[in-house]
Amino acid sequence: ARPALRGAVSGLPSYVPGRRASSAERGAVVDIAALASNESHYEPLPAAAAAVAEAAARMNRYPDMAAVGLRERIAAQLGVTAAEVAVGPGSVGVLQQIITGLCDAGDEVVFAWRSFEAYPILVELAGARSVRVPLDDAEGHDLDAMAAAVTERTRVILLCTPNNPTGVPIAHDRLEAFLRSVRSGVLVVIDEAYVEYADAGSGPDSLALYRAYPNVCILRTFSKAYGLAGLRVGYAVAAPDIADGLRRTALPFAVTALAQQAAIASLDASDEMQARVAAVRDERARMAARLEALGWKLQPSQGNFLWIRADDELRTRLVAAFDQAGIMVRAYQGDGIRITVADPASNDRVLTVLENSVLEAH
Ligand code: PMP
Structure with missing residues (x-):
């Protein structure tokens, strides 16, 4: 007999980490926005x-x-x-x-x-x-x-x-x-x-x-x-x-x-951290307001991310649009998409993708 993993291990659901840029993508002309893992976009304190x-x-x-x-x-x-x-x-x-x-x-x-x-x-x-x-x-x-x-x-x-x-x-x-x-x-x-x-x-x-x-x-x-x-x-x-x-x-x-x-x-350095967090919170509010104006129905988020509930059809369409734009987001089958709130330029790119997908839907 060969060594075998415990049954609990073979049956484990897998942790799918947020997608990271491949080396080709990192070298591409389009900047990759890494918004799949709720990381801080700031350099270390x-x-x-x-x-x-x-x-x-x-x-x-x-x-x-x-x-x-x-x-x-x-x-x-x-x-x-x-x-x-x-x-x-x-x-x-x-x-x-x-x-x-x-x-x-x-x-x-x-x-x-x-x-x-x-x-x-x-x-x-x-x-x-x-x-x-x-x-x-x-x-x-x-x-x-x-x-x-x-x-x-x-x-x-x-x-x-x-x-x-x-x-x-x-x-x-x-x-x-x-x-x-x-x-x-x-x-x-x-x-x-x-x-x-x-x-x-x-x-x-x-x-x-x-x-x-x-x-x-x-x-x-x-x-x-x-x-x-x-x-x-x-x-x-x-x-x-x-x-x-x-x-x-x-x-x-x-x-x-x-x-x-x-x-x-x-x-x-908690004060410095707090100042960074305040900037992310402002951006979160700005994005939420814009998305609401576009007709997206979002629950108010208290994290450094936004959540878009989406059926599989919408999720697939959005993931493709984000991919096309060089933006990495986290997709959850059957449930929706999570997007990290980051610097204003990356957030603007997210808003553009979501604005365009509203236009396409009409
Ligand atoms: N709890 C929650 C709710 C999280 O989202 C995460 C990271 N995605 C963690 C815990 C674990 O984070 P870490 O192990 O990096 O502290």
Whole structure:
């Protein structure tokens, strides 16, 4: 017999990353606009780049496995203790630690669908079961249906606010009511990968909820607003026993010294990050207003991206039009298209494609 992968692995849904420019496309006359992965279009924050250069000079050494400096810096920023913070290689790495740390084979993880593509992969890889609850008509989490989906086997609930790919946040009061209704033995993860882009008050005050409900776990990343996607670092805030468990399930040395130092420097440069985020938010509003004027029906997005619900016919047509224009967007079969909001010039190109496709449709 030949070596065989576990059944759970052969059956895994695949993570399809946002399309990247091929070398031919990069060399082409048309500039490629990379709007498929919700990255920051800004160059690295100068302080982060300097920290990376400094850390790189010591790359013959292993990083601090306990990431003490970074955990203390995050804790100080949020008003928690370092014992409540666990870091990992991207928030997706932390999420894997959460799921493998809490779920035995056959346990259930409830999440909205459509949401972040990695959720079902991490759940099924752990031998647990994905329980997908359809989004409501306004593209947001249907918290009543999610509460109803909880069973004896539910160990974790994943909430994504603002939701990727739809951009819709979960309102604070609704989330609090949900937490009151869910039994305290279920870990409720609030994935806030895009929280920096959300307008104040549009989503939950997750830290207040965390203080009131010890089964809440906040998940955040340096990949989006802080612009460190290529370095891979994210973190969870959770009750000390959970956070300790997450640190113990971590792959040793998974977060590099470069990533740890860049993340610390980025937190120190939060004002610069905020100014960049404000520019993206202005652009998001400008694009949404223009698209609405053209007759596109969009839900207001609180992320650094716009979501266009589209049947397969429209999606195929739009993907072709974006491709033709050298713009890479993320297409989701059966559901729609997600477009990252970036610099004004790229955003104008997106608007032009969408304006033209409205003209074609008439
Ligand atoms: N959560 C959500 C909702 C995301 O969209 C992403 C990235 N696409 C992540 C988590 C993971 O990001 P990272 O691993 O880079 O922190």
